[in-house]
Amino acid sequence: MHDHAATHDHGCGGAQAAIARAERLCRERDLQFTRLRRDVLTAVASQTRPMGAYDIAEALSEPGRRVAAVSVYRALDFLTEHGLVHRIASRNAFVSCGHSHTDGAGLVFLICRNCGTIDETTAPEVEDQLGRTLAKAGFRPISRILEVEGECGACLGQAGAEG
């Protein structure tokens, strides 16, 4: 249950890509990509499951370097503000952004109830329909969260093979 490997470009390899993207974005926007922010992003991006702020703080703490949760929150604020990580409201946790758009709009998060892996996709048709529904209701959207909990394809395949 705890050693479920990444199914696509997350995992340890994904962390490097996330870091590279962050470095580029910070250079473009003249932002400081400090060590703490890099470390927090690395920790989050090395997992396919959402990490809590305190988990991150613990993961980053070593003998001789204690990272307080409050520092992690500040780094997460920065990273989420610039679309490098996303907050999963239903879990109070964070995942690295798997895309390169970094605008944070129109995302759908698929959270597997079995293995805990989070998949991040976009669904333009859903966004279109939702936009129409909101317009009809006279509501002007600013941000939205769409999180689906269920069973991912990998777990369904395993269950089918085993059962």
Add this chain to the structure above:
Amino acid sequence: MHDHAATHDHGCGGAQAAIARAERLCRERDLQFTRLRRDVLTAVASQTRPMGAYDIAEALSEPGRRVAAVSVYRALDFLTEHGLVHRIASRNAFVSCGHSHTDGAGLVFLICRNCGTIDETTAPEVEDQLGRTLAKAGFRPISRILEVEGECGACLGQAGAEG
């Protein structure tokens, strides 16, 4: 900001309807609609804005009757389990269900950033599209949350009239 009135069937009148619906549902399913559960539902249904569990506990406490948050949580568990109230993940708060379906599927919550009012609607077209997207991704959904933050029609109308 704090005296914004209900825009439709919420408010003090909505509470009575919610209670009536809850009583009927509990009778049908042979559930206990106890005083605490009724009081919690009344408190939640009398507001158009989502209430935190501790807000509810405070609202229910009087001289001579202290309602602990943990009791409120248990009542909320019961009420959410039977679709009488909904949890707003992005706010860690709860609202009374404005519909009579009580199955909790396919709901969209519209949260006004200005007045804090929550509107609850269904959007079958959005659900259809989302279902197709999930099927294409090989993901079997069990539950989903869809919460939109923005500006409600009432506030947009006021801003337009004032500005």
Add this chain to the structure above:
DNA sequence: GTTGGCGGTGATACACTGTAACACTCGGGC
């Protein structure tokens, strides 16, 4: 070189959100 401002960080404390565990009450069945 020193000073002063500013953004980021460290650290403590605190507020808010949610759960675990246990005792008690109340009603129904034996």
Add this chain to the structure above:
DNA sequence: GCCCGAGTGTTACAGTGTATCACCGCCAAC
């Protein structure tokens, strides 16, 4: 009377997030 189960009261505690202040490093100004 006794047991039993559901609901509630109570305390304690874990998890999540913010406020506040001090410190540090960098850079610009003097």
